[in-house]
Each structure stands twice: as structure tokens, then as C-alpha cells.
Amino acid sequence: MKLYNTLTRTRDEFTTHEPGVCRMYTCGPTVYHFAHIGNLRTYIMEDVLEKYLRYTGLDVKRCMNITDVGHLTSDADTGEDKMLKGARREHKTVMEIARFYTDAFFADCKKLNIRIPDTVVPATSKIDDFIQMVEVLIEKGYAYLSGGNVYFDTSKLDNYYVFGNQEAEDLAVGVREGVEADEAKRSKTDFVLWFTKSKFEDQELKWESPWGLGYPGWHIECSAISVSALGEYLDLHCGGIDNAFPHHTNEIAQSEAYLGHPWCPQWFHVLHLNTTSGKMSKSSGEFLTVSLLEEKGYDPMVYRLFCLGSHYRKSLVFSWEGMDSTKTAYGKLVSRIAALDPDAKEATDPDAEKQTAQALRARFAEAMDNDLNTALAVTALYDVLKAKIGDRTKLALIGEFDSVLSLNLLEAAAKLREQNRAAEAAKKAADQTAELAVVCRSPEVDPETAAEVERLIRERADAKKAKNFADADAIREKLSAMGVTLKDGKNTVEWTKE
Ligand SMILES: [Zn+2]
16 A cells, blocks of 8 residues: 655555555544544544455554643644633633533544544553653653753754644744644754643642653643653554644654654654635634534545545635535446345346445455545446345445445445335325324434424325315425425325435
8 A cells, every 4th residue: 555655755656565454543632622533534534444455354452542631722833722712711720620521522523433542642551651751761861851851852853843844834823823832842943741840820730750740741642652652663653734833743752762762664744624715624714524514414524535535635625505416426436336135136247246346345445545536446346236146235335435434325325225225115004094103214314303393294285185285385485495305196195305
């Protein structure tokens, strides 16, 4: 598999330190607020990557941290503590905030079919490991104490800007935040490993350390958690592109100084999700969450497909129009799969069928091996639908590919098949009993709306029966204003909602 590597700035053949095993680290969320769907794009693409690596036979050992202390609003050592900001906003303790938003993050992951990594480590559970790593860094001469804090000494490195020359960007960070330079730092690029001189008098969480009561810097947690959970050699490190600098740059500085050898050869970064007016963030513009998408009538799978439809190394522009067309595409895809017969007869020429299936698998793998081209991998699903093979083989292949893409395709199709069957049965029964059957053909409509639509349809039928046509028409118009289209049958009314 070829994957773009931010470190070498080329597409490299993906290999692992230990054959057959992939050690993968993911920077987890800072749990001070709901995740917006831009953050979740990164987790969706990392999830597909992990599942594809498993699909190719690798034993993936994946670890993710949960940042519940030390992350300042600027990503560098300036601004205020994000957790503290969240706690103040909601008049809760930092740990209450952490627990609430960790659960919320996992709930979002579940809705989006994002597999939770095997090892999830909250930063506050590993303070001893951070202290031990900082002690070694001081011992080795890579860190110094100044003004009460412990800093990493970036002048000790041959190449601090490992991802390219971010010097200009680095300077811009300082300007943007409009903060005073930290006088205790020997060099501008040095960063805090351990705070004892808290800028925040009300800092809630503090721990004893050899340098006094304090708390860790943000970057140290990923280095220490990764080394303790996955060992000295990492195969793959993932995150959003905004993590590359300074966070990942600092992680590499700490880990390699601590270990004394190269740490992770492959860096996978997902680009931003933008709105039409710019980068999506929690502080500006519409705050888009999974719950909001659901409120607006979008299945979270539609957002997942929206993300998979675009390459992870391109900025993706979010729009409601884009979501609408993806919703239509998802609905059509599910209907086509639902039309396949799971009880179809065996193939007449099993060898030819096997060959075609292999060719389809190769097409899917080729797309994924080509720097995780998920958009092309999705089209492999349509190739399966079009192929001249039996329905059972098609369903098996779709299930196989969807073990990576995780679009819930077989489940959604089975549900639709069941609904269609129930609707047919209801129509048949209505024909026999002459009682009106109301059949919903828009399975995504929520039960409350569906009940209201059915009530109105029955009211209209009663009005018609009583020859009260003005009322019947008025109800039809009301339904039409709700986006409901009716199709009258003999004893049935079928309806769809846009
Ligand atoms: Zn990290």
C-alpha cells in the first residue's frame, strides 16, 4: 500500500517494524466541548485506514489518548487551558467536563461507525509516565528548568522543523494569538514539558512532581502514552493536519530525544473540513455536530459517505447541498442493494463467478492501496452491483468492502427489504378487508412525523368518504407543504417525504 507521508513528502510503500503487526497512534480529542464534524472527518478517515490495514491481514494495535489536561487554546504554550475554559462555561469541574465530553465523543463515533481503538488513555491517568519522561529528558540534557517551568530545548536538535520549514507559520501563531513572549524560554521554539508556574491561578488539576506542584504540557502526553502503550517503535502516527505543527513536531522532538533513535517513520494527516466561508472551528461560524445533522434529517452514514467521497489530503468543503446529494446517493445505493435477493440460486458457473469476484476485489484494493482513495473504493461498490454475477456473491462482496468502508450497507438494505415486504403485506391485507392501508415509502422519516402524516392521510380519507372534498383538498395541501407526496391506490395510500 502506498500512503502519503508528511515526513518524506512523498507517497511511500507502507511497511511495519515488526512484520504482520502495525502499531498505530492517534491523537485523541480534547474533551472540553462536542466534536464538530470537521474533527470527526479525521477520525472517519483514520478509521477507514485502520480497517483497511486489518483487511490486508495486519494485526493493528492502535492507541488513542484523551486530552483532559494541559491543552492550551493556541496549541502552543499560550492562551488559556481548554478544559478550564469548558468547565467555566458550564459551571462544572474539569473532570465532570472531561467525562461528559469523552462519552459524547464515543457516542458520535458509534453513530459514525468509527471503531474505538483498543487502547484509549486519558492523559490524567498517566501523569507518572510524563514525569518519568521529563526526568530522562532533563538527564539527557534536552530539557531545562526556567522560571519554574520545565522546557524542551529545541536548540539541541539538528532539525526541529521535521515537516518542512514552518518558521513563517510559527511566527504567525504568536502574532495571531497576540500574546507576550514567554521570557523564561531560551528560544522561541522551546516548549513547556511541565508547568509549575501556572498562568491560571484557578488551575484545578495539579500533581506533585520533582519540580513542584504542577501539570504537564500537552505534547508530552502523546509521546509518553504512545511509548508506554505501543513500545519504542511506532509504525503509523495519525492526526489532523493542524496537529502537524507544533504538536507532532514537538512529539517527535521529545520521543526521539528520549528514545535515542528514530521513532515513527510514517505520518498520516487528514486535511480540514471547510465551510464555504472558511475553516470550520468551534469558535467561528455554525457549530456543526453529528446531533445537528441528525436533527436536520441526515443519517450519520450520509456524512460518512460524504467524507469518503473525497480524498483525505484535500480540503473538503461542507455544504447542505452536498449533504443532500449524498443523501440521495446513499438512499439509491441502499435500494439497489435491497433489490438483491439473499436467497438467490447458486451460480451456474462458479469458476467464472469466482474470477469476476477476484477482479472486483482487486479493483477495490487497488483504490485503497493508492493512498487511500476512498472515493474510488466507493465506486467499486457500484462495479459489484453492475457485474454479471449472482446476487449472493454481490451481497458477499459488498459486505466485505463495507467491513472497511463501514457504511452499514447490508443492515440498511435488510431493513429496507423488510419494510418493503411489510408494505406489500399491508397492501394485500387492505385489498382483502377494504380497510385503508397507509404505506410509508420514506424509511428515513422519524416515527413522530410518520405518525402525524398517517393521521392526516386517514383524516383526508374520512373527509373524502363523507364527500367533504374541500376538507380533503385542504389536508392534501397541508401534506404537500410538509413535503409529502401521496399516491392513492385501491385501498392504500402510499406516501414519500422529500
Ligand atoms: Zn498527540
